[in-house]
Amino acid sequence: MTANRADAGRWIRRYHPAPDAPVRLLCLPHAGGSASYYFPFSRALSPAVDVLSVQYPGRQDRMDEPLIDSLPDLADALVDEVLRWTDRPLAIFGHSMGATVAYELALRLERSGTVPLAVFVSGRRAPSRHRGDAVHLLDDRGVLAELRALSGTDAEVFEDEDLLSMVLPAIRNDYRAAESYRHVPGSRLAAPVRAHIGTEDPKATVDEVRSWAEHTEGGFELRTHPGGHFYLNDRISFLAATVTEQISALLPV
Numbered sequence: 001m002t003a004n005r006a007d008a009g010r011w012i013r014r015y016h017p018a019p020d021a022p023v024r025l026l027c028l029p030h031a032g033g034s035a036s037y038y039f040p041f042s043r044a045l046s047p048a049v050d051v052l053s054v055q056y057p058g059r060q061d062r063m064d065e066p067l068i069d070s071l072p073d074l075a076d077a078l079v080d081e082v083l084r085w086t087d088r089p090l091a092i093f094g095h096s097m098g099a100t101v102a103y104e105l106a107l108r109l110e111r112s113g114t115v116p117l118a119v120f121v122s123g124r125r126a127p128s129r130h131r132g133d134a135v136h137l138l139d140d141r142g143v144l145a146e147l148r149a150l151s152g153t154d155a156e157v158f159e160d161e162d163l164l165s166m167v168l169p170a171i172r173n174d175y176r177a178a179e180s181y182r183h184v185p186g187s188r189l190a191a192p193v194r195a196h197i198g199t200e201d202p203k204a205t206v207d208e209v210r211s212w213a214e215h216t217e218g219g220f221e222l223r224t225h226p227g228g229h230f231y232l233n234d235r236i237s238f239l240a241a242t243v244t245e246q247i248s249a250l251l252p253v
Contacts, residue, residue, distance in 0.1 A: 010062060011081045013053040015039050016046035023089045023117060023247055024050045026082060028098030028105070030123075031178055032147075032171030034059045041232070044240035049247065052085060054078065054098075059170045067173040071097070071181045075104035082109065089117040091247055095232065096203065097178040099124030103215065107187055116191040117250050119216075120243060123201055123229050125208030126215060127183035136176035140164075143172060150203070150229045192218035194246050196239065198231030199224050221246070 013035040025045065027038040035053035042051035056074070058067035068074045082090070082105065090109075094102030099121035106119045125131070135146050144164075193216045197209045206224065213220035223242060225231045232239050 009081060009084075010057075010065075011054055011078060012085070013055055014051070015042045015053065016051060018045075018047040018050040021047055021050040021088075022251055023091060024052055024085055025120075025243070025247070026052045026054065026085070026090060026092045026102075028054050028092065028094035028101045029056065030096035030098055031174035032059075032167060033095075033098070033174075036060065040236045041240060044236050045244060048244050050088075056170075056174075058173065059167070063166070067170060069173050069177045069180075071100050071177050072104050074101055074177070075108055078105055079108040079112065083112060083114060086114050089251060090114070091117040091120065091250075093120040093122065093243065094124070095122040096124050096229065097174055098122075100127060100178065100181055103127055103189070106189055106191055110190055118192050118194050118218075118247065119189060120194045120196065120246075121209075121212055122196045122232060123198065123204055125204040126211035127181075128185070128214060129208045129211050130182065133179050136172050136179055140168060143168065143175070147171070188214075189216040190218055192216060192250065193220050194243075195220070195222045196232075196242075197222070197224055198227040198229060200226075200228045201231070203229050 027041065029035065029037050035055040038051065038053040042053060045051050055062055056068070057065035068077060092102040092106055094100070102119050102121060106116050109116060135143060138146070193212045195209050195212050197204055197206060199206070210222060225235055227234060
C-alpha cells in the first residue's frame with residue numbers, strides 16, 4: 001500500500017503533510033464537526049506525526065452528499081479508505097461522537113488484520129455506558145442551547161441565520177447517530193486505549209470514561225484536563241505534546 005499522494009480523496013484532509021513522520025494519526029470530529037476542526041491540532045503535531053483529518057459527508061465541501069445517521073455505518077464507509085493509509089503505524093483520535101466512531105472503526109480495522117497503534121478517545125464515555133440523551137428530538141432552539149452550553153461552536157455561527165440553516169441538519173443528524181448508538185457486547189480491541197477528558201465535562205464523567213478499560217485487551221490510560229467538553233480548544237499545544245509522548249511510547253524501538 002502507498003499513501004504518498006496529493007489526492008487524499010473525499011474522506012481525508014491532510015493539512016500539514018509529514019512524509020517523514022514514523023506514525024499517522026487519523027482524527028475523527030465531534031457531532032456536527034468537520035475535518036477543519038483539527039487544523040490547529042494537525043499544525044501542532046506536525047512534523048512528528050502525519051495527521052489525517054476525516055471529513056464526514058454532508059458538510060463543507062461534501063455538503064451535497066447524503067448524511068450518515070448511524071455510527072456503525074459511518075465506520076463501515078470509512079474502513080476501506082483508512083486501510084489505504086496503513087503503510088506505516090496508524091493511531092486513531094476521536095473527540096466526543098468521533099471517539100465512538102474511532103472505536104467502531106478500530107474494531108473493523110482489526111477484523112481486517114490491521115491493529116491500530118492506539119485509539120485515543122476524548123470527551124466520550126465508554127460505548128457500554130449509555131445515558132439516553134435525546135438532543136436530536138429537540139427543536140432548533142433546543143439544539144442551539146445545547147451547543148451554546150458546550151461552548152464548542154464559534155459564536156459567529158449563532159449570529160448568521162444562513163450559516164445556521166446550513167449546519168443544523170448535520171448537527172441534528174450526528175446527535176441522532178450518537179444518541180441512537182447501542183454497543184454490541186462481545187468484542188474487545190487489541191489496540192491500547194488512551195482516554196482524555198475535561199474534568200468539568202457534562203457529557204462524560206471520569207467514571208464513565210474509565211469504563212473504556214473494559215473495551216480493550218491492549219491496556220488503558222486516562223488523562224484529565226481542566227475544562228469542559230471542549231477542553232482541547234484551549235489546550236491544543238499541551239494535548240499535542242501529550243499525544244506525541246503517548247504515541248512515541250508505543251512505537252517499536
